[in-house]
Amino acid sequence: MPSTVASFKMFVIVGAVATAALGQPANTPDSSYARLGELPKIEATTPPAAQIPADGEVQTLIISLADIESPDVGLSSTMSGAAFAPLDELSEPGTVLMTDQYFKRSDALRRLVALGPAALPALLASLDDKTPTKLTIHHKLDFGVMWFGNEIDSNPVHPVECRVLKGWRPKLPLNAEKDSVSTYTVKIGDVCFVAIGQIVGRSYSAVRYQPTACVVLSSPAENPKLAKAVRDIWSAPDARKMLLESLLTDYATQGIFNGSSLDGWIIASNLQAHAATRLLYYYPKETAELIGKRLTSLDVSQDLRASVNPLTRDSLDSSMAREVKNGVRETDFIGAVAWCDEPPILVALQSIREHSQDAEIRSAVQQHKQKP
Numbered sequence: 001m002p003s004t005v006a007s008f009k010m011f012v013i014v015g016a017v018a019t020a021a022l023g024q025p026a027n028t029p030d031s032s033y034a035r036l037g038e039l040p041k042i043e044a045t046t047p048p049a050a051q052i053p054a055d056g057e058v059q060t061l062i063i064s065l066a067d068i069e070s071p072d073v074g075l076s077s078t079m080s081g082a083a084f085a086p087l088d089e090l091s092e093p094g095t096v097l098m099t100d101q102y103f104k105r106s107d108a109l110r111r112l113v114a115l116g117p118a119a120l121p122a123l124l125a126s127l128d129d130k131t132p133t134k135l136t137i138h139h140k141l142d143f144g145v146m147w148f149g150n151e152i153d154s155n156p157v158h159p160v161e162c163r164v165l166k167g168w169r170p171k172l173p174l175n176a177e178k179d180s181v182s183t184y185t186v187k188i189g190d191v192c193f194v195a196i197g198q199i200v201g202r203s204y205s206a207v208r209y210q211p212t213a214c215v216v217l218s219s220p221a222e223n224p225k226l227a228k229a230v231r232d233i234w235s236a237p238d239a240r241k242m243l244l245e246s247l248l249t250d251y252a253t254q255g256i257f258n259g260s261s262l263d264g265w266i267i268a269s270n271l272q273a274h275a276a277t278r279l280l281y282y283y284p285k286e287t288a289e290l291i292g293k294r295l296t297s298l299d300v301s302q303d304l305r306a307s308v309n310p311l312t313r314d315s316l317d318s319s320m321a322r323e324v325k326n327g328v329r330e331t332d333f334i335g336a337v338a339w340c341d342e343p344p345i346l347v348a349l350q351s352i353r354e355h356s357q358d359a360e361i362r363s364a365v366q367q368h369k370q371k372p
Contacts, residue, residue: 033264036157037252042286044244051282053115058122061108062129065191069134070104071207074194075186077137077146077215080208084198084277085113087339089367109191113198116282117240123196124235127220127227129188136185137207137215144213145180147173150226151218153202155271158249164232170218181217189221193230200234200243201250201274244283250275257324269328273336280340291337292344298326298333300356334364 068075073083073091081094085105112119139146151170154161173179190206197204210216220227236242251272255265262269276294279287299322323329334352337345349365356362 031157033256033258034156034268035254035256036249037254039245039248039252040287040290042244042248042283042290044240044283045286047116047118047240047282048284051115051118053118058112058115058119061112061119062122062126062188062192063131064108065106065188066131066133068106068109068186068191070106071135072103072105072109072194074197074203074205075135075191075207076103076209077139077207078209080203080205080210082203082274084274084281085110085195086281087277089339090277090336106191109195112195114281116199116278117243120196120199120234120239120243123192123199124231126192127189127196127230128224129192130221131188132185133188133191136183137217139180139182139215141213144215145173145176146182146184146215146217147171147180148222149216149218150223151205151208151216152226152229153197153204155250155253156267157253158246160233160246164229168229170216184217184219187219187221189227190219193218193220193226196230196234199278200246201271201278204230240282244279244286247275247279247282251279254327255324262320262323262329265324266329269323269332272328273332276333277336280337280342280345284340284342288340288342288344292342292348295334295337295345295348296351298328298330298352300330300352300358300361331360331364334361335367338365338367 071077073079073081073093079093081092083091088105112123137146149170149172152165152168154165156162171179184207186206193204193206196202204218205216206218208216208218218226220230234242234246253268253271255262255268257265276291280291301322326333334349338349340346352361352365356365
């Protein structure tokens with residue numbers, strides 16, 4: 001697939017809620033807003049042919065990451081967000097600086113993420129690769145600061161992440177002059193960090209925008225502790241089996257509703273949606289029936305009657321009540337899988353088309369696009 005160039009203007013989104021909605025950054029594992037439900041019992045089988053690399057292909061792709069010269073999600077000083085490189089429609093901008101955004105996605109990055117578990121071992125081994133890319137980040141404003149924050153996104157109830165990241169804290173610029181940098185050239189290891197995050201369903205950003213006029217760098221190439229943490233979480237003798245188990249853990253993560261808002265709860269919803277995308281992409285035959293049944297079970301009615309919060313007796317927004325009942329934000333979950341052409345998914349999407357009168361849900365279904 002050819003590289004895609006995206007150009008768009010967006011307004012600055014200020015506040016912790018905007019970044020929390022993407023699950024980024026997670027300062028430390030915390031189960032106060034999520035619990036782990038029952039994990040589906042699924043075994044990994046042979047990967048799709050398109051996900052079996054040719055001899056030497058992965059290493060060649062990693063070397064070619066040095067040619068990257070344009071920003072992208074996870075490599076941008078003007079936005080934060082999440083993405084899944086093989087499917088352009090699943091890019092999710094988060095906090096964005098009001099400016100023209102010109103992104104050109106690397107074909108090598110796209111292919112590495114598409115290979116998924118087959119590429120993971122080599123990507124992990126290359127996290128400390130200091131080979132420079134052609135992408136240099138500059139911070140020339142008279143206000144704001146650019147610093148090495150060393151952030152690492154996580155699932156608050158993922159057992160391995162909880163163990164490895166216990167006590168992990170991103171760095172803050174305590175002294176703007178001492179702790180800041182004005183220029184940074186992205187390294188191959190940094191791009192590998194971003195690719196790993198996209199494969200496993202984490203918003204790993206080597207470069208991201210932080211309001212106001214700040215840039216946060218998280219570089220495993222510069223920080224051995226960050227590289228070690230990522231390796232400790234995702235290294236395994238069988239990468240395909242490990243990734244399946246991790247994605248099923250994310251899929252089974254349930255939000256704890258606070259009774260009045262979706263703050264916190266939305267993180268589990270996002271984990272489920274991101275996991276569903278990757279389960280269908282990397283393990284389509286194993287998981288299509290599971291996710292198809294979940295789609296069919298969603299309440300997608302357009303019930304505008306006010307619900308009542310049993311804890312406070314206050315009225316509850318009807319769409320919020322429906323989302324809490326479903327355990328996931330329906331439009332996000334549907335949009336995360338609407339590209340898939342596996343029969344159980346197509347049947348479930350058709351059922352939603354026929355039974356839902358909700359405009360947002362029907363719009364999410366219409367995003368269906370066959371997997372390249």
